[in-house]
Amino acid sequence: MDKNGKxxxxxxxxxxxxxxxxxxxxxxxxxxxxxxxLSEMTGFSASQIRQDLNNFGGFGQQGFGYEVEHLRxxxxxILGLDKKYKLIIIGAGNIGQAIAxxxxxxxxxxxxxxxxxxxxKMIGLSIRNSEIRDIDELEGFLNKEHxxxxxxxxxxxxxxxxxxxxxxxGIKAIWNFAPKDLNMPEGVYVENVHLxxxxxxxxxxxxxxxxxx
Amino acid sequence: MDKNGKxxxxxxxxxxxxxxxxxxxxxxxxxxxxxxxLSEMTGFSASQIRQDLNNFGGFGQQGFGYEVEHLRxxxxxILGLDKKYKLIIIGAGNIGQAIAxxxxxxxxxxxxxxxxxxxxKMIGLSIRNSEIRDIDELEGFLNKEHxxxxxxxxxxxxxxxxxxxxxxxGIKAIWNFAPKDLNMPEGVYVENVHLxxxxxxxxxxxxxxxxxx
Numbered sequence: 001m002d003k004n005g006k007x008x009x010x011x012x013x014x015x016x017x018x019x020x021x022x023x024x025x026x027x028x029x030x031x032x033x034x035x036x037x038l039s040e041m042t043g044f045s046a047s048q049i050r051q052d053l054n055n056f057g058g059f060g061q062q063g064f065g066y067e068v069e070h071l072r073x074x075x076x077x078i079l080g081l082d083k084k085y086k087l088i089i090i091g092a093g094n095i096g097q098a099i100a101x102x103x104x105x106x107x108x109x110x111x112x113x114x115x116x117x118x119x120x121k122m123i124g125l126s127i128r129n130s131e132i133r134d135i136d137e138l139e140g141f142l143n144k145e146h147x148x149x150x151x152x153x154x155x156x157x158x159x160x161x162x163x164x165x166x167x168x169x170g171i172k173a174i175w176n177f178a179p180k181d182l183n184m185p186e187g188v189y190v191e192n193v194h195l196x197x198x199x200x201x202x203x204x205x206x207x208x209x210x211x212x213x
Numbered sequence: 214m215d216k217n218g219k220x221x222x223x224x225x226x227x228x229x230x231x232x233x234x235x236x237x238x239x240x241x242x243x244x245x246x247x248x249x250x251l252s253e254m255t256g257f258s259a260s261q262i263r264q265d266l267n268n269f270g271g272f273g274q275q276g277f278g279y280e281v282e283h284l285r286x287x288x289x290x291i292l293g294l295d296k297k298y299k300l301i302i303i304g305a306g307n308i309g310q311a312i313a314x315x316x317x318x319x320x321x322x323x324x325x326x327x328x329x330x331x332x333x334k335m336i337g338l339s340i341r342n343s344e345i346r347d348i349d350e351l352e353g354f355l356n357k358e359h360x361x362x363x364x365x366x367x368x369x370x371x372x373x374x375x376x377x378x379x380x381x382x383g384i385k386a387i388w389n390f391a392p393k394d395l396n397m398p399e400g401v402y403v404e405n406v407h408l409x410x411x412x413x414x415x416x417x418x419x420x421x422x423x424x425x426x
Contacts, residue, residue: 012417016410020392042394079413080420098311105412148419173419175412179233181255189422191415195406197229199318199388200292202404204225206361206386207293209402 011052015075017042018049022072034065081108085148087175088114088141090162092122092132095177096153100127110149114141142169149173156180163190224265228288230255231262235285247278294321299359300388301327303375304366305335305345308390312364313340323362327354355382362386369393376403
């Protein structure tokens with residue numbers, strides 16, 4: 001936690017990993033764990049894990065460790081996974097369709113309530129019972145329906161314009177897959193998935209591995 | 214740089230962003246830039262940017278800034294984007310297809326040389342001129358062809374097993390989309406894209422924005 005009482009982004013990035021590993025422990029029938037065991041699973045140090053969890057009050061007892069199920073429920077609450085979220089996907093190309101079809105989200109309560117595209121060949125088709133609508137209906141839709149998160153899967157030349165439109169309709173959370181950073185007002189949170197950058201990092205390390213040989 | 218002369222992962226994560234922004238400057242016809250200008254574009258501090266680039270020798274002249282084109286070429290070289298890479302995609306479901314169709318990679322020289330799936334309905338179909346092969350052909354393929362990077366887009370219950378198979382065939386770089394960390398030997402680099410975790414972080418910040426109101 002910093003001096004303003006804000007949790008550092010690095011901690012927030014680790015919480016979903018703890019959540020995932022705790023889920024795996026539950027599947028294995030394990031009910032108790034320790035920061036040392038979590039350290040072996042996650043690769044983060046035991047003291048790092050204790051420090052991260054202490055930001056939210058601890059949840060463990062010295063010498064007794066953590067109740068797996070309880071800790072997972074608490075982390076879910078911190079992340080907000082105990083609530084429901086309505087998502088729309090803008091851009092029903094490959095990435096948009098992959099997101100619409102992705103089954104990994106169904107652990108938590110995310111519902112895709114709308115898909116939008118500008119390609120007339122796509123409009124009217126359905127993905128998982130959700131019809132692809134004309135992008136021109138986006139504003140009307142947002143003015144009528146409650147939506148929590150907009151997923152932007154458009155080409156990068158229109159992503160800023162689309163983001164501004166959804167924000168003008170009250171959207172405050174954007175999951176951005178377009179390979180361009182969005183310039184957004186205060187009070188809007190953007191989470192970027194830049195696949196290119198991920199592949200470029202991998203390329204660097206691949207070359208570095210080779211250089212060592 | 215740490216005391217072993219290793220560049221920190223955070224620096225490596227920022228390099229693709231510098232690369233991308235420099236590309237945007239080139240498109241705008243801008244030939245000179247400064248750490249201050251790059252700071253405004255990227256959101257990283259000017260001193261951070263100078264420090265990052267100093268890890269590799271600097272590239273700038275005090276008071277003169279950076280030559281955009283030169284700096285981009287140098288960053289490309291550091292990342293290894295001046296070379297060619299052959300990729301295979303394992304798992305031709307939604308994510309695998311999205312990666313196979315993703316046009317964002319073509320800036321650099323990544324070639325998808327093979328697609329593998331175990332679903333008989335998929336085998337034989339083509340994505341961008343690349344035929345989907347039977348997963349049973351994977352080992353034979355890797356023993357015959359040179360492949361740099363394996364992209365794992367399988368369900369999580371088989372990802373570890375598939376990763377072990379490709380590593381046993383000599384693969385040293387894995388781009389992992391299965392929502393489970395891989396346990397790999399030294400000398401293999403894994404870059405994870407865990408979409409779930411990205412969405413969970415977004416959910417946290419979304420709830421936090423709401424709480425502040």
